[in-house]
Amino acid sequence: MPLAIEPLSKSAFEPFGEVIEIEGAETRLINEGFATRFHALARVNVSRGRGRPIVSLFRAIQRPMPIKITMLERHPLGSQAFFPLNPSEWLIVVAEGGDAPDLATLRCFRARGDQGVNYARGIWHYPVLILAPWQDFLVVDRDGKGNNLEEHTFAAGSEVELDIGPDDIQ
Amino acid sequence: MPLAIEPLSKSAFEPFGEVIEIEGAETRLINEGFATRFHALARVNVSRGRGRPIVSLFRAIQRPMPIKITMLERHPLGSQAFFPLNPSEWLIVVAEGGDAPDLATLRCFRARGDQGVNYARGIWHYPVLILAPWQDFLVVDRDGKGNNLEEHTFAAGSEVELDIGPDDIQ
Numbered sequence: 001m002p003l004a005i006e007p008l009s010k011s012a013f014e015p016f017g018e019v020i021e022i023e024g025a026e027t028r029l030i031n032e033g034f035a036t037r038f039h040a041l042a043r044v045n046v047s048r049g050r051g052r053p054i055v056s057l058f059r060a061i062q063r064p065m066p067i068k069i070t071m072l073e074r075h076p077l078g079s080q081a082f083f084p085l086n087p088s089e090w091l092i093v094v095a096e097g098g099d100a101p102d103l104a105t106l107r108c109f110r111a112r113g114d115q116g117v118n119y120a121r122g123i124w125h126y127p128v129l130i131l132a133p134w135q136d137f138l139v140v141d142r143d144g145k146g147n148n149l150e151e152h153t154f155a156a157g158s159e160v161e162l163d164i165g166p167d168d169i170q
Numbered sequence: 171m172p173l174a175i176e177p178l179s180k181s182a183f184e185p186f187g188e189v190i191e192i193e194g195a196e197t198r199l200i201n202e203g204f205a206t207r208f209h210a211l212a213r214v215n216v217s218r219g220r221g222r223p224i225v226s227l228f229r230a231i232q233r234p235m236p237i238k239i240t241m242l243e244r245h246p247l248g249s250q251a252f253f254p255l256n257p258s259e260w261l262i263v264v265a266e267g268g269d270a271p272d273l274a275t276l277r278c279f280r281a282r283g284d285q286g287v288n289y290a291r292g293i294w295h296y297p298v299l300i301l302a303p304w305q306d307f308l309v310v311d312r313d314g315k316g317n318n319l320e321e322h323t324f325a326a327g328s329e330v331e332l333d334i335g336p337d338d339i340q
Contacts, residue, residue, distance in 0.1 A: 031297035044223035053214035
């Protein structure tokens with residue numbers, strides 16, 4: 001059975017991290033009224049092991065369809081935030097679990113082009129996954145010593161196909 | 171004399187902070203070749219006074235033209251990064267100086283829509299300044315106790331007009 005794709009929302013994503021979006025934010029009118037601040041939508045948590053927060057850019061290209069999830073990764077030392085810089089919809093695949101992901105909890109969310117996410121430290125997730133030919137992201141994560149990348153490849157026959165139809169491609 | 175507007179570049183902005191852009195970045199091919207990471211374009215420096223890094227969104231609206239710079243602000247406890255989420259050009263006004271800005275060093279940079287900046291801790295700058303009717307930004311700065319905003323209003327007659335022509339409006 002292909003994995004269904006759910007719309008991304010703060011409540012649905014709560015076990016995995018934060019959704020970075022204007023909707024529902026604490027707002028502050030600043031700069032003599034010429035700007036609104038949507039405050040603290042994500043909290044960067046990278047200090048473990050003397051990590052330091054950094055801002056990077058990612059340029060992603062589309063993987064061949066159909067998308068089969070054969071592995072997940074996680075960052076044991078820090079959170080990782082993604083925000084799209086082109087307004088296409090994109091996908092987020094996550095699972096609960098400890099030393100290994102629990103594939104029974106695998107979920108796929110479709111983000112709008114004006115929604116980002118901040119994976120909480122240690123959350124199993126698939127690498128950046130897009131629906132357009134290419135898409136750039138601003139990324140806030142950790143620099144510093146220590147192993148901050150763990151990968152888990154699924155057992156043979158356990159791969160999960162995403163339920164992406166032709167209309168989903170951007 | 172109106173203040174001339176210079177193109178934003180890493181070398182020109184070096185006294186004030188970092189330019190967040192793909193050009194000239196350290197690149198890392200990741201995700202089986204399906205993404206490129208342009209690594210550590212800005213270093214978030216907000217730990218003074220037990221500050222914590224946060225991600226926020228700003229929505230700016232255009233100020234009435236002509237733009238007169240009558241004040242600057244600075245954040246004594248942390249860096250502040252801005253990256254545009256709509257690809258319009260935008261403006262950055264900064265000055266050197268310690269307890270007060272040195273107006274003889276005032277400079278205005280025009281950023282492309284794919285360039286962000288990270289103001290270094292304590293750098294005098296004007297609030298977000300755009301050339302389109304409105305523009306959203308992703309902002310990485312500091313949450314926590316302590317006064318992280320200082321403002322300096324210029325003496326009467328010291329305001330500086332920016333040299334923005336009709337063709338500059340986005």
